[in-house]
Amino acid sequence: MLDRSLVARRDRPLGAAPTSNDRARVAPAPAGVRLSLRVRGAEGLSSLGLGLAINRMSAEGERFSARLGPDEWLLGAGEAELETLEGEIAAALGDRFRSVVDVSHRNVAVEIAGPDAASALNAGCPLDLSDAAFPAGSATRTLLGKAEIVLLRPTAEPLYRVECWRSFATYVHGFLVEAARTA
């Protein structure tokens, strides 16, 4: 019988509090489920955002689906929803060949919001983040300074979610805080 005191706690890499810059507020996002879904020829399906165009995303609450490439989706859900999400994938794709890999602990998210959020991101992201070029529902893999990120804009709000790998989180968070300060 396992000693309950030995049950592992979960430590997120960023304990940082949100920064208080009103025009570009930077805050680490809570932990959640992230699955990397790779599948070919599933565009005709409507569930799980499989019908999205490349570089588009859909979001509802903690759930989101971002199509990052012809055969690649990043799926997000609340921390307790791993099995639910895996079940939905199984139901949607049946026997179709796919790769589902749990990357919940690989990915760390930082949110930046406010009227200067896009300008702050542009301190390190070379993409055009104007409403016309990067509207609500945009999602892409890109760069922030020297780190690779996935940049998500779930809604028309000036709120962007920056997902990076765990060991880059300190850099990415620090970069955004500095960028928000000098935007």
Place this chain on the structure above:
Amino acid sequence: MAQPHRLPQGGRVDRATPIRFSFDGRTIEGFAGDTVASALLANGVHLVGRSFKYHRPRGILTHGSDEPSALLQVDRGPGKIDPNNRATVVEARNGLTTSSQNRWPSLAFDVGAVNDLLSSVFVAGFYYKTFMWPRSFWDKVYEPVIRAAAGLGVAPQVADPDAYANRHAHCDVLIVGAGPAGLAAALAAAKSGKRVILADEQPEFGGSLLHDTTATIDGQSAEAWRIAAIEELDGYETVTLLPRTTAFGYYNHNHVALTERVTDHRETPAKGAPRERLWQVRAGEVVLATGSHERPLVFADNDRPGVMLAESVRVFINRYGVAPGRRIVFVTSGASAYAAAADAKAAGLEVVMVDLRPERDCGPEAADLRLKGVEVLTGQTVIETKGRKRVAGLVVAPCANGTVGDRRVIACDCVGMSGGWTPAVHLFSQSRGKLAYDEGRDAFLPGVSAQAERSVGAAAGLYDLATCLTSGYAAGAAAAGVAGGRAFAASQTPTGFTPVRDLPTDANPAKVRAFVDFQNDVTAKDLKLAMREGFESIEHVKRYTTTGMATDQGKTSNMNALGIVSKALGRPLPAIGTTTFRPPYTPVTFGALVGPARDALFDPIRTTPIHEWAAEHGAAFENVALWRRAWHFARPGEDMHAAVDRECRAVREGVGIFDASTLGKIEVVGPDAAEFMNRMYVNPWTKLGVGRCRYGLMLKEDGYILDDGVVARMAEDRFHVTTTTGGAPRVMNHMEDYLQTEWPDLDVFLTSTTEQWAVIAVQGPRARDVIAPLVSGIDLSNEAFPHMSVREGAICGAPCRLFRVSFTGDLGFEINVPADYGRAVWEAVFAAGEPYGITPYGTEAMHVLRAEKGYIIVGQETDGTVTPDDVGLAGMIAKAKKDFVGKRSLARPDVVAAGRKQLVGLATETAALVLDEGAQIVADPGEPIPMTMLGHVTSSYFSANCGRSIALALVADGRALMGRTLHVTTPAGFAAATVCDPVFFDSEGGRIHA
């Protein structure tokens, strides 16, 4: 009296806001809106620096970013100091400390001025001619002396405390320059509703309109038009206005780099605001409205303080309300200087106009000026200036058909000269556009564009105000893709000039010092000497004489230099060509280029979930790629060697714990996963059972080892691949490259899981005892869970992939848990291990332990030229496989030839001697040099477990040399060592199966 040369009225300075700053220790008073240059002139200070080479007294030549002479050290507070600021660009404000450069002990008395007396020695190519022999003098004498004498100003001594920002931006139309042409272009482009960025290096938009006080546009004053235009532009949401922003580089795909000076002009900047911001703009279309530079005239001692450009005299009077002199002589070969002379006269200054053109070539401007009561001399040449540290007179003489008449000295305290205008085509040239020489304008003008770009206004050689506005508007509309032009009515601009090169003189040409490039101290004589010495290509002349080089980039000097070369060679100007303009247009601070990439943001520092624990427990860290890994855990009083010895013994005798989280991990998934693995690795994978692991070896196409790592089969269609720490991105790219380009038919997907898993290696005879109480759902017995197998279960309630693998040669487990659980599980394992004396060990002990077993490290035993057979791993290669990456290369003649270097062990004769890694190995230390080198040491450590030093080496035919004594270089001479099997510890290998 403060500011004795401030005019009683006029100028854009704010006379209600006085400011003060220091120059060479003296307090200078000025007004808000002044530049350092205009404030100095208001106080009668003309001598502001010493020239680069000859240390000649220099003043203020221009009013803008083309200033070659007035370069100052500017100190804005502790650490905020930088050299070579143009006094004509730095905005004067309270709290600045400025000083002159290149002088000692003082600006007025400069010992270095002896160079000027020796100027006949310091001719073009002086360094090349002089510092040639003796060769041994170069390192010890010439270079140190040249380095000490070189450069202007003093580099800062402490780290720059300022913040610098970076901004990528996109727009449809970028307009560089907000003079009349740029403003008109912006008005037209903005109407389209497209995104427009308008940038100008000045604090205020308007360019020449800021000092052209008499001009009118569309029936109103130019100033009223300017204000209305800016207001209109400001009203557009889609228009970004960037004053104090210099476009300095024009790169491919309309990528233009600009620096915005955000806070230098502020006495108390907003907290945290950056000093500068680097803009990297990707523009759909670019409109270059960069204006033009006035040319100096080339005559003897034309660099004397008080001699400036005619238009600059006008700017100081009209824009800053400053009299650069009370008695001003204008010398010109064109019409524009007449406007300056008229404005000077109107400001109540004494004015004489000297025109180099014969009377018949002068336009109506000469008669107009005479009507204003100004003496106008035509058909003149300038012989020289009088005075020392300030001009006191100008010596002129009538000149016709090359015959110089009687000299006349005109007393003066300021000279305004104009040799015509040179369009600022620097950015156009950087864009790779082709320049074309226009004889009528005596200038290289933008010709064929290489990018989506248009040049307008003076940058295109159009100097008339109405033409500037019309061409600007048309270009702005066209750039924005909208139809429509409009005509502008504007007051007439006096334009046109006769090109002159060096002026005719009756003086001894050997004595004449007529400067062409003021910043680099190049005279007309230097250029002619270069020509006589056979330098005919303008690019060679530039490098030999330094004309047009460095930060100045020939802004004021380019056309004069070309003209002199053209005349001396007797070839037309287009045949001479022009030099390439290089970015940056004006100097850019290192801070702006570095941006936020300093300190913690210099590079991402990757740390594992267990990093903090290691830091708390005394770990020293080493850098491995971007990762920071625990190197060893020295206790107080222990040095690294003692710590590593202790850690190594602990693993062999009890149990050690090691953070292996940085290992690269790739999840290979799909029905063709095993086939994919077969093709990528030398090993066979088809028959590897689920739950089993195999050491995988991966080659490049050339047959040399690329990477290695343990691979586990999690399911029929799923592999958990591990790579080296530094090789993870390389291996992932290598695999993706093959999958996407060579074998798109394979049903396989790759996902990097390096950071999904924290990896805790528990190694040593007690490893099983330590983890057993924490693991659930896995039978840990040797029978159920043998070496090289993997099980999924839980540890401390966290899901885990538990590997029974060992990089130490002892019983070992590698616990993979989702990264966020890493630290908690590590702490639990550590606590469970304490009764067994569990010892955290670092990468150094890991290296020693694996070397004791002869396990290679890719990048240490291999260097990109090592095959599997070279390191004794040929047995890994699947014989039955049809192909794998690198297979064919393994049959290359040189790969199968005898005599290749092979991995062996080396046991030094002196057991305590630890060889140097990289040391060369020879058979006979008595062989004459060059000796036959057999190979080199790849790994070398002291092994506490073996009680002696151990080394791995690559030695030619090494496996045939077992037992032979070879000799290895050491700092103290050769050391004897015996070739031995690379496995130093537990050669039977029983411990790993315990």
